[in-house]
Amino acid sequence: MEQKTIPYKIYLNESEMPEYWYNLRADMPKKPAPLLDPATHEPMTAEALRAVFCEELVAQELDSDTRLYPIPQEIRDFYRMYRPSPLVRAYCLEKKLKTPAKIFYKFEGNNTSGSHKLNSAVAQAYYAKKQGLKGVTTETGAGQWGTALSMACSYFGLDLKVYMVKVSYEQKPFRREVMRVYGASVTPSPSDTTEVGRKILTEHPGTGGSLGCAISEAVETAVKNPGYRYVLGSVLNQVLLHQSVIGLETKSALDKYGIKPDIIIGCAGGGSNLGGLIAPFMGEKLRGENDYRIIAVEPASCPSLTRGVYAYDFCDTGMVCPLAKMYTLGSDFIPAPNHAGGLRYHGMSPILSELYDEGLLEAVSVPQTKVFEAAEQFARVEGILPAPESSHAIRVAIDEAIRCRETGEAKTIVFGLTGTGYFDLVAYEKFHNGQMDDYIPTDAELNAYAARLPKYKKRSRRRRFLRGARPRVRDDALADASRNKHLRRIQRSADGRRTVSGRHEKPTGTLKNAPDLGAFLL
Numbered sequence: 001m002e003q004k005t006i007p008y009k010i011y012l013n014e015s016e017m018p019e020y021w022y023n024l025r026a027d028m029p030k031k032p033a034p035l036l037d038p039a040t041h042e043p044m045t046a047e048a049l050r051a052v053f054c055e056e057l058v059a060q061e062l063d064s065d066t067r068l069y070p071i072p073q074e075i076r077d078f079y080r081m082y083r084p085s086p087l088v089r090a091y092c093l094e095k096k097l098k099t100p101a102k103i104f105y106k107f108e109g110n111n112t113s114g115s116h117k118l119n120s121a122v123a124q125a126y127y128a129k130k131q132g133l134k135g136v137t138t139e140t141g142a143g144q145w146g147t148a149l150s151m152a153c154s155y156f157g158l159d160l161k162v163y164m165v166k167v168s169y170e171q172k173p174f175r176r177e178v179m180r181v182y183g184a185s186v187t188p189s190p191s192d193t194t195e196v197g198r199k200i201l202t203e204h205p206g207t208g209g210s211l212g213c214a215i216s217e218a219v220e221t222a223v224k225n226p227g228y229r230y231v232l233g234s235v236l237n238q239v240l241l242h243q244s245v246i247g248l249e250t251k252s253a254l255d256k257y258g259i260k261p262d263i264i265i266g267c268a269g270g271g272s273n274l275g276g277l278i279a280p281f282m283g284e285k286l287r288g289e290n291d292y293r294i295i296a297v298e299p300a301s302c303p304s305l306t307r308g309v310y311a312y313d314f315c316d317t318g319m320v321c322p323l324a325k326m327y328t329l330g331s332d333f334i335p336a337p338n339h340a341g342g343l344r345y346h347g348m349s350p351i352l353s354e355l356y357d358e359g360l361l362e363a364v365s366v367p368q369t370k371v372f373e374a375a376e377q378f379a380r381v382e383g384i385l386p387a388p389e390s391s392h393a394i395r396v397a398i399d400e401a402i403r404c405r406e407t408g409e410a411k412t413i414v415f416g417l418t419g420t421g422y423f424d425l426v427a428y429e430k431f432h433n434g435q436m437d438d439y440i441p442t443d444a445e446l447n448a449y450a451a452r453l454p455k456y457k458k459r460s461r462r463r464r465f466l467r468g469a470r471p472r473v474r475d476d477a478l479a480d481a482s483r484n485k486h487l488r489r490i491q492r493s494a495d496g497r498r499t500v501s502g503r504h505e506k507p508t509g510t511l512k513n514a515p516d517l518g519a520f521l522l
């Protein structure tokens with residue numbers, strides 16, 4: 001291909017925007033494990049999920065086969081208000097680092113909500129409206145998801161009740177006000193407005209909350225209010241599907257200039273931006289058409305991929321949600337306050353968890369002061385004030401570019417710049433005043449959480465035999481969850497080497513105390 005000069009920003013035309021979302025699961029030989037009902041351990045049925053989630057979103061959640069989903073015209077019209085988003089060549093950062101690496105970032109902060117979350121928010125609000133619902137409930141960590149959803153709900157005329165992680169509610173009053181501008185009601189979580197919130201407050205008085213707590217409260221509120229459903233901003237398969245718009249645009253922009261990335265980097269909270277960014281690239285990797293190094297970056301204070309275990313766990317702290325098989329730190333893990341609030345989730349998307357378990361993507365964890373150093377370095381040369389979450393990806397992109405300087409390799413690095421940091425100035429202030437610490441949980445602490453992971457009874461061979469042909473998915477999933485090998489920790493170093501340290505104890509927690517999901521579904 002003829003060499004073209006690469007502009008500072010590669011913009012697609014509106015007509016080049018994706019018309020389909022790409023469902024990566026269709027190309028995964030080993031599909032992510034199904035969600036399980038915590039009471040029966042059976043895969044969640046569409047019918048049960050429809051009591052909590054919108055109908056069309058349930059269909060998307062359970063569909064591992066359809067490769068391409070047409071994006072409804074109404075959603076594409078909304079996307080056009082802020083998409084296509086630019087793919088920026090970080091010429092200034094490259095120069096500053098004196099690296100031969102070529103660095104690109106896909107900037108998703110160009111909308112009022114300030115992040116990629118709007119891509120799924122508009123889709124979820126659209127399907128809720130189409131179903132004739134009155135409103136939806138949700139949780140928000142850093143506030144970006146709640147802000148995005150409030151914009152989407154006001155556009156489609158839906159009511160929105162947001163449970164906001166208390167520490168973010170206090171640190172980010174302005175984000176809360178943006179949500180209220182768009183008509184949402186915002187409650188700090190844990191709160192005394194729900195049964196589950198009151199229980200968490202009794203057990204952990206003074207807690208700053210977590211995404212897991214806020215999810216429990218939002219689910220409880222949705223199922224107790226007729227005409228409401230719950231929507232989630234990350235983790236679920238449907239959210240990664242909507243976020244594939246990020247990766248599809250990135251790939252089209254790179255293809256225009258004949259650029260093939262060597263390394264793709266994204267921060268990982270619940271996995272939605274990373275899952276979306278890598279989708280078409282991972283698809284090529286799975287189909288054997290191309291190879292890429294893909295790196296998930298998480299905070300050292302909440303290291304679900306790098307130090308978690310791959311097992312079935314609750315998606316929420318209150319244990320009212322279905323069980324997902326994922327890398328998890330335990331659903332009652334309450335991370336130390338960390339200024340990248342959106343990365344404080346105990347689990348990880350089942351799609352990314354499966355890919356990671358198969359060694360198809362790497363993960364690294366980084367301490368927060370190193371993240372803020374990178375954020376500031378980036379802001380000073382590239383001009384954009386990055387969100388702390390996004391800055392995790394910046395940290396590792398800079399580290400990789402420095403490695404290129406040392407080896408002389410001119411690698412192409414693409415990272416996701418998921419959002420802006422205008423509402424994170426309290427965090428920047430703490431960093432500047434030297435008041436930011438790097439809390440890293442000890443193995444003993446993580447082991448204590450992991451020991452409380454849900455425990456399953458493995459069915460006997462005889463029973464299986466008597467039952468005749470066994471439903472494979474269910475048995476495999478349950479057996480996997482209970483097998484000791486899934487309690488190992490897979491650690492990855494910054495250069496991507498994988499070491500497995502044995503942790504061979506069985507989980508001792510039980511499902512006894514978990515509220516019956518059915519109780520909430522009714």
Ligand SMILES: Cc1ncc(COP(=O)(O)O)c(C=O)c1O
Pocket residue numbers: 114115116141142143144145233234235267268269270271272273274341342343387389390418419420
């Ligand atoms: C700006 C930003 N980036 C990244 C994330 C992490 O979420 P996810 O892993 O779902 O992309 C968040 C979550 O709130 C966020 O606000």
